[in-house]
Amino acid sequence: MGLALENLTVIDLTQVMAGPFCCQLLGDLGANVIKVEPIGRGDATREATGNRLPHGESAAFIAVNRNKRSVAINLRTAGGREAFHRLAATADVVVESFRPGVAARLGVDYATLREVNERLVYASISGFGQTGPYAARPGYDLIAQAMSGIMSVTGDPAGSPVKCGVPVADLSAGLLCAVGILSACLSRTITGRGQAVDTSLYDAALAMSVWETAELWTTGRAPDRLGSAHRVNAPYQAFPTRDGHLTIGANNNRLWERLCAVLDRADLLADPRFATNDDRLRNRAALAGELTRTLSTRDTEEWVELLLDAGVPAGPIRDYEQSCADPHTLAREMVVEMDHPVEGRVRALGIPVKLSETAGAVRRAPPQLGEHTDEVLRAAGYSATEIAALREEGAVS
Structure with a gap:
């Protein structure tokens, strides 16, 4: 045709x-x-x-x-x-x-x-x-x-x-x-x-600006800057590793549990600050600190492989030279x-x-x-x- x-x-x-x-x-x-x-x-x-x-x-x-x-x-x-x-x-x-x-x-x-x-x-x-x-x-x-x-x-x-x-x-x-x-x-x-x-x-x-206006009209407040974080899900952002950075999208409780298992951080599942997505959003900075503490112990590709094997959406942060050769x-x-x-x-x-x-x-x-x-x-x-x-x-x- x-x-x-x-x-x-x-x-x-x-x-x-x-x-x-x-x-x-x-x-x-x-x-x-x-x-x-x-x-x-x-x-x-x-x-x-x-x-x-x-x-x-x-x-x-x-x-x-x-x-x-x-x-x-x-x-x-x-x-x-x-x-x-x-x-x-x-x-x-x-x-x-x-x-x-x-x-x-x-x-x-x-x-x-x-x-x-x-x-x-x-x-x-x-x-x-x-x-x-x-x-x-x-x-x-x-x-x-x-x-x-x-x-x-x-x-x-x-x-x-x-x-x-x-x-x-x-x-x-x-x-x-x-x-x-x-x-x-x-x-x-x-x-x-x-x-x-x-x-x-x-x-x-x-x-x-669909998420941002939704937040405005729901809360009555103009949205703030969040870096790489998401407006309605956590953890859903970039994190440093031992040799670079990766992104993780654990945007529901099932993925959150899998993430904690991969990181061997059962303590996070028991922490009331992170019990639900709303809790994780309210305590986003503390959550990022805890995850970074563990993620910084291994290299990016190692973590990405482990996370993907467990069904957790993840990917490395690459520059354009890397992405265009992928x-x-x-x-x-x-x-x-x-x-x-x-x-x-x-x-x-x-x-x-x-x-x-x-x-x-x-x-x-x-x-x-x-x-x-x-x-x-x-x-x-x-x-x-x-x-x-x-x-x-x-x-x-």
């Missing part, structure tokens, strides 16, 4: 992280993704400072732009807008990440494009959404984590608020946008009409290689959604800026002469 989304054409007007990640997910599942970039510089991550591959390509751009073709268009020109409208006329989806109001000024907003294509699904990812008092504010993952509350519950109890190590607002906004797009496409099969999809980093960050990671094809026209063979993360009949595939390396301009415009009906005229006008490159 073919790819699940091979009949879906997506125009990617986004840059940096959330939108490109969303469109890459769709591309991985087979969508024909056309990345429309500004002439000259392209996606901002092409020029971003930070890690670069040996021949100068941006690692950040490569991470979230595979399975796409690049078209360089100047939307501030009449020819550029006309070219974009012609592409949108036959597309299924447009995804944009401008600050609210910018798309309208460029003539590529939903109100304009639905006149061109009433079946169009038009998705917007912004910092704070298309409505509300903060809609016009610039939005970044850091700001969304801060304002949503995520940073207030991240870090050690005695320390300062910190952001999550991965950009959870950006990435979850991209994931939720992909869900919204596919939902709108499914609705279109019934109604025949497209619609606008609106999500934001701020909304996405709040949507991830046999399970490789067996799940979560590290893949692709041929890049400049860098040669490069590694990337694999496709996290496994479909049994229409599995996704890494079909294209991230494109060079404007690599497919002529190819895409020809498919849209432009002649070679017309493309040359657009290039002369500065509308495309």
Whole structure:
């Protein structure tokens, strides 16, 4: 069978992280993704400072732009807008990440494009959404984590608020946008009409805060930072060992009893401070101290093996070098290689959604800026002469 989304054409007007990640997910599942970039510089991550591959390509751009073709268009020109409208006329989806109001000024907003294509699904990812008092504010993952509350519950109890190590607002906004797009496409099969999809980093960050808001609305108090501990279960956190750290999830009495047996700590079962999960939560610090006293006597892998053999969920804390080389990671094809026209063979993360009949595939390396301009415009009906005229006008490159 073919790819699940091979009949879906997506125009990617986004840059940096959330939108490109969303469109890459769709591309991985087979969508024909056309990345429309500004002439000259392209996606901002092409020029971003930070890690670069040996021949100068941006690692950040490569991470979230595979399975796409690049078209360089100047939307501030009449020819550029006309070219974009012609592409949108036959597309299924447009995804944009401008600050609210910018798309309208460029003539590529939903109100304009639905006149061109009433079946169009038009998705917007912004910092704070298309409505509300903060809609016009610039939005970044850091700001969304801060304002949503995520940073207030991240870090050690005695320390300062910190952001999550991965950009959870950006990435979850991209994931939720992909869900919204596919939902709108499914609705279109019934109604025949497209619609606008609106999500934001701020909304996405709040949507991830399910335990924290549940605690707020149950207790009437804002949740505190707990380090690696869990809000409703104990022990369920990271602990130091003799040579590193591990995590243990003994989140019910049956697992708690097994944990104590593995640690040879029958005394903890008899301790009234730890009799029930509620007791263990109330005395979380004392519990962690007792467990650490024992866990620090052996190495991580030894404890993990003993705990897993007893049916207690446990795992070592690894860095990314270790996790990306893990046999399970490789067996799940979560590290893949692709041929890049400049860098040669490069590694990337694999496709996290496994479909049994229409599995996704890494079909294209991230494109060079404007690599497919002529190819895409020809498919849209432009002649070679017309493309040359657009290039002369500065509308495309």
